[in-house]
Amino acid sequence: MLSNIQAKLLIVDDLPENLLALEALIKREDRTVYKAQSADEALSLLLQHEFAMAILDVQMPGMNGFELAELMRGTEKTKNIPIVFVSAAGRELNYAFKGYESGAVDFLHKPLDIHAVKSKVNVFVELFRQSKAMKQQVEQLEQSRREQEALLNQLQSTQLELQQAVRMRDDFMSIVAHEVRTPLNGLILETQLRKMHLARDNAAAFTLDKMHAMVDRDERQIKSLIRLIEDMLDVSRIRTGKLSIRTSMFDLSTLVRGLLENFAQQIDAAEASVCLEAEQPVIGNWDEFRIEQVISNLLTNALRYGAKSLISVKVFSENGEARVEVRDSGIGISEENQQRIFQQFERVSAKHAVAGLGLGLFISEQIVTAHGGTITVESRIGEGALFRVCLPL
Known part of the structure; x- marks a missing residue:
């Protein structure tokens, strides 16, 4: 809510009684008023804080209000702060025109109209709060945009990973099917050949030398299958962090x-x-x-x-x-x-x-x-x- 945004106000006057009177006039719980009795003191505060507005007395010893305003307009941090001039000088000196030339948004003559001062301060404070709220919303939108962009990139990356995983799965199944088929085909052919010899009562096919050769071929095919299975099991162990090392x-x-x-x-x-x-x-x-x-x-x-x-x-x-x-x-x-x-x-x-x-x-x-x-x-x-x-x- 806008009321939660604390506003800082700067008032500059070389007379302490004027500062106290103006502070009492514009101070509220949701505002902080900073006082300065000279342009130098005001510049120091301007560099430290972000102000909703500045109320400057025109006639001050040393650097006057107009000169301070020109300095503020020439500094990046303070150039957008609304400036309201206050002067006890008569209207015939045409201070208001000079004030507007210095970048002021308003000019008030002493003695001050209490209602006018309060009204103007309320307007500038409200504008400041709306500006801050809009800036926060823009930052939140930008943050949301960055998060959505990061999420989109993550989703695209995940999609690519999933596509790669599917390709790897398909390749793996194709390779496994081919590699397992080779020893299995050998075993099937050996079994069919032996069944054929048995059906024909061909005892000559089962001499000791031929039986040794058959067993050797069977053993090679079985070892090949075992090797494939062990490799697949090892990959599963690695993925689950269960690859055992016994030193x-x-x-x-x-x-x-x-x-x-x-x-x-x-x-x-x-x-x-x-x-x-x-x-x-x-x-x-x-x-x-x-x-x-x-x-x-x-x-x-x-x-x-x-x-x-x-x-x-x-x-x-x-x-x-x-x-x-x-x-x-x-x-x-x-x-x-x-x-x-x-x-x-x-x-x-x-x-x-x-x-x-x-x-x-x-x-x-x-x-x-x-x-x-x-x-x-x-x-x-x-x-x-x-x-x-x-x-x-």
């Missing part, structure tokens, strides 16, 4: 050396070769299963994208960190792709798409981060890639 002391060099032995068959199938440099023990307190998972992902990617070339693996410690570097000489990764390969369901490119859900590097980064470490990549197109895992010792 113990072990030698990273020994882990990598054993892992490469387990990868021997995959290395041969990829027609690649691996060079290991792990001369010194690198012992730390980490989750052995999870770190093996990270290195396995890096080795798998190196075999996939390494273009049947030499893969270099290095394990060492430096600057209080354990480091594992896996370098290949394959297709390389562009700078743009380097920014996104650690995201969910991302792979190098459609042109070089291979098996997998595109979760390996995402999961690996989350595991390494959970250990307080980092995983980075250095690469150029056609020049291979170097992945570096750094873990605090």
Whole structure:
């Protein structure tokens, strides 16, 4: 409400009795009256406060009322304050005309008409309050506009995120369907083939050597399915903050050396070769299963994208960190792709798409981060890639 806006009034007169009389005339509970006995004192108050109006005596020693008004009109903070002049001089001096030239809105002669003074002050106070209220409304509208604009931007951002989430879901379902179908098709074909042999009483199809081969094929397909399921479960654990890290002391060099032995068959199938440099023990307190998972992902990617070339693996410690570097000489990764390969369901490119859900590097980064470490990549197109895992010792 307008009545809640406190108005400040300035009265300037070199005679204290005049100040007291005028203050008594215009003072009310919703107004604060400031008094000044000189132009200098008035200027000091004008710089400190925002006034609804100023009542200036014309004839003062030193700087008179007209000169003070001209100074007020030339100052940004005070140029819009309504000025009313008061003078005891006769009308024949034409002070009123000079007052209006100085920027006054009214001119009063002494002795003052009480009702006229009160009426004029009430008008200017009301105008001040309306101006303040309108300014507050404009500020509130502007604040509301900014909030609505921010909300709109947030909604647009959320919409884009939702659209991206839907695309990711669709891509994920498509990838999962394709990746799960491959081992399942193998198992189904094996089952149908065995049913056919059994229906024909073909015992020769179930010799010991052939049974070993069948079991090996089944095991590979089942392991492939288990790997896909574990990757999806790991993503779920990461999203809910339930990725478990169970640390113990072990030698990273020994882990990598054993892992490469387990990868021997995959290395041969990829027609690649691996060079290991792990001369010194690198012992730390980490989750052995999870770190093996990270290195396995890096080795798998190196075999996939390494273009049947030499893969270099290095394990060492430096600057209080354990480091594992896996370098290949394959297709390389562009700078743009380097920014996104650690995201969910991302792979190098459609042109070089291979098996997998595109979760390996995402999961690996989350595991390494959970250990307080980092995983980075250095690469150029056609020049291979170097992945570096750094873990605090």
